[in-house]
Amino acid sequence: MNIKEIFKSLQKVNHPESKSDIVTLGMVQEIKIEGNKVSFTLIFKTNSDPSINQIRQACVQQLETDFEDIAIRGNIKVRALQKDPQLSGLDKVKNIVAVVSGKGGVGKSTVAVNLAVALSQKGYKVGLLDADVYGPSLPKMFDLESAHPEVNSSDGRTEITPLEKYGVKVMSMGFFVDPDQPLVWRGPMATNALKQLLLEPNWGELDYLILDMPPGTGDIHLTAVQTVALTGIVVVSTPQKVAIADVIKGINMFRSNSISVPVLGLVENMAWFTPDELPDNRYYIFGKGELAKVAKQFDTPILGQIPIVESIAHDSDIGEPPALKNNLIGKSFMQLAENVVKAVERRNEEFAPTTIVDVK
Numbered sequence: 001m002n003i004k005e006i007f008k009s010l011q012k013v014n015h016p017e018s019k020s021d022i023v024t025l026g027m028v029q030e031i032k033i034e035g036n037k038v039s040f041t042l043i044f045k046t047n048s049d050p051s052i053n054q055i056r057q058a059c060v061q062q063l064e065t066d067f068e069d070i071a072i073r074g075n076i077k078v079r080a081l082q083k084d085p086q087l088s089g090l091d092k093v094k095n096i097v098a099v100v101s102g103k104g105g106v107g108k109s110t111v112a113v114n115l116a117v118a119l120s121q122k123g124y125k126v127g128l129l130d131a132d133v134y135g136p137s138l139p140k141m142f143d144l145e146s147a148h149p150e151v152n153s154s155d156g157r158t159e160i161t162p163l164e165k166y167g168v169k170v171m172s173m174g175f176f177v178d179p180d181q182p183l184v185w186r187g188p189m190a191t192n193a194l195k196q197l198l199l200e201p202n203w204g205e206l207d208y209l210i211l212d213m214p215p216g217t218g219d220i221h222l223t224a225v226q227t228v229a230l231t232g233i234v235v236v237s238t239p240q241k242v243a244i245a246d247v248i249k250g251i252n253m254f255r256s257n258s259i260s261v262p263v264l265g266l267v268e269n270m271a272w273f274t275p276d277e278l279p280d281n282r283y284y285i286f287g288k289g290e291l292a293k294v295a296k297q298f299d300t301p302i303l304g305q306i307p308i309v310e311s312i313a314h315d316s317d318i319g320e321p322p323a324l325k326n327n328l329i330g331k332s333f334m335q336l337a338e339n340v341v342k343a344v345e346r347r348n349e350e351f352a353p354t355t356i357v358d359v360k
Contacts, residue, residue: 001033001036001038001067001070002033003031003033005066005067006031006033006038006040006063007023007028007031009062009063009066009067010022010023010028010059010062010063011023011024012062013055013058013059013062015027015051015055016051016054016055017051022042022055022059026043027042027043027044027055028040028041028042028043029041029043030077035071036069036070036071037071037072037075038063038067038070038071038072038075039072039075039076039077040075040076040077041076041077041078041079042055042056042059042076042077042078042079043079043080043081044078044079044080044081045080045081046080046081049080050356052078052355052356053260053355053356053357056076056078056352056355057257057260059072059076060072060073060076074350074351074352075352076352077352077353078352078353078355089159089199089200089201089202089203090198090199090203090209090228092203092204092205092206093127093203093205093206093209094206094207094208095207095208095209095231095344095348096208096209096211096228096229096230096231097208097209097210097211097230097231097232097233097234097264097340097344098131098210098211098213098224098230098232098233098234098261099111099112099115099210099211099212099213099233099234099236100213100215100221100233100234100235100236100250100254101213101215101235101236101237101243101246101247101250102215102216102217102235102237102243102245102246102247102248102249102250103215103216103242103243103246104215104216105215106215106236106237106238106243106269106270107236107238107269107270107306108212108213108215108236108269109130109132109137109138109141109212110141110269110312110316111234111236111267111269111304111306111336112128112210112211112212113128113138113141113142113212113316113321113323114321114322114323114333114336115210115234115323115333115336115337115340116128116168116208116210117166117167117168117321117323117324117333118323118333118334118336118337119207119208119210119337119340119341120166120167120168121167121323121324121334121337122334122337122338122341124207124208124341125204125205125206125207125208126167126168126169126206126207126208126209126210127162127168127169127170127171127201127203127206127208127209127210128168128169128170128171128209128210128212129170129171129172129197129198129209129210129211129212130170130171130172130173130174130197130212131194131197131198131211131212131213131214131220131224132212132213132214132220133173133183133185133190133193133194133197133214133220134182134183134185134190134214135214136172136173136174137174137212138170138172138174138212139172139174139175139179140174140316140317140319141316141319141321142163142165142166142168142170142319142321143165143318143319143320144163144165144170144175144319145174145179147163147175148175148176149161149162149163149171149175149201157200158196158200159200159201159202160200160201160202161201161202162201162202162203163175166321166324169201169203169204169206171197171201172197173193173197187218187219190219190220191219191220191223194220194223194224194227195223195227198224198227198228199227208344211224211230216246217249217250217253221253225254225259225261225356225357226356226357227356228356229353229354229355229356230261230354231262231264231344231347231348231354232261232262232263232264232343232344232347232354233250233254233261233262233263233264234264234265234266234267234303234340235247235250235251235263235265235266235267236266236267236269237266237267237268237269237291238268238269238270238286239268239270239271239284239286239287239288239289239290239291240286240287240290241287241290244290244291244294247266247291247294248294251263251294251298251300255298258357259357260357261354261357262347262351262354263298263300264300264303264340264343264344264347265295265300265301265302265303265339265340265343266291266294266295266300266301266302266303267302267303267304267305267306267336268291268302268304268305268306269306270286270306270307270308271284271305271306271307271308272284272285272288272305272307272308273285273307273308273309274307274308274309274328275310276309276310276311279328282307285308301339301343303336303339303340303343304332304333304335304336304339305332306329306332306333306336307328307329307332309328309329311327311329312329323337
């Protein structure tokens with residue numbers, strides 16, 4: 001196996017739009033061979049080329065067909081000759097992590113908000129986007145219900161300055177609409193709103209941008225993976241079997257071949273009830289051990305277990321995230337943040353960078 005043979009194999013992979021092979025197009029560069037490990041870089045015109053993921057997968061399949069013992073998975077880098085101007089607000093964002101849930105009512109937004117605050121408390125530069133355009137909860141949980149971001153237009157592009165609190169840059173549809181009025185929107189209007197909330201803010205330099213996604217597996221989720229390259233997802237569930245059934249659907253959606261976004265791990269919210277006055281007591285009112293079975297089934301870790309404590313609801317309602325406090329709940333969210341950081345670092349070491357998904 002030598003460089004010439006690698007080029008010959010990759011000539012069988014065509015760019016779906018130009019119909020020419022990727023070698024002739026000059027897209028294959030920097031081939032390196034170390035034993036059975038092969039690595040190279042794919043060059044695209046822009047970082048928003050919808051064929052990036054498809055071509056990278058085709059390269060893996062072709063090389064594994066032509067060479068039996070080749071180690072190629074995770075060794076294909078992607079580089080763009082120019083960046084899509086639409087993504088300029090996200091240029092300096094290192095990791096985009098979506099917090100998702102299969103069903104509503106499991107405390108996903110509480111986990112997303114406190115994960116963002118805990119990461120900020122640990123010294124990371126953090127942004128938080130409330131991607132639930134129909135039911136935004138971030139303004140209340142940050143006590144920013146009367147606040148409005150600054151919006152400017154220049155060179156034909158709208159730029160929004162995110163609000164900032166507790167060291168977290170925050171953005172939500174709730175900042176732009178009457179909190180007492182429902183958004184009676186069809187799907188295309190909601191997805192266009194999400195694109196604006198993602199692309200128009202000047203997020204600046206961030207280590208983590210956390211997306212608080214709506215429950216389920218619908219338009220908003222597909223729009224997110226088609227608009228930005230997600231580093232991975234964190235799935236939130238309660239221990240109840242009815243909630244866990246939807247967790248499995250969510251994992252299967254993001255792990256499907258057409259989307260292929262890594263699952264960083266699971267969070268068990270409302271894992272047990274602990275009275276404030278008896279912090280060592282645990283009452284498993286929603287069951288015990290079911291989420292651990294799912295984690296084992298999908299070979300993914302449980303990143304955190306968050307108990308039910310009365311103060312969580314109170315602190316969230318007055319806009320003081322529990323992650324700010326040095327108590328049982330605060331420590332639980334700080335541990336979750338530490339585990340998410342480790343999971344992201346492990347994902348970035350073991351897998352190639354995520355790309356924008358071309359969902360057919």
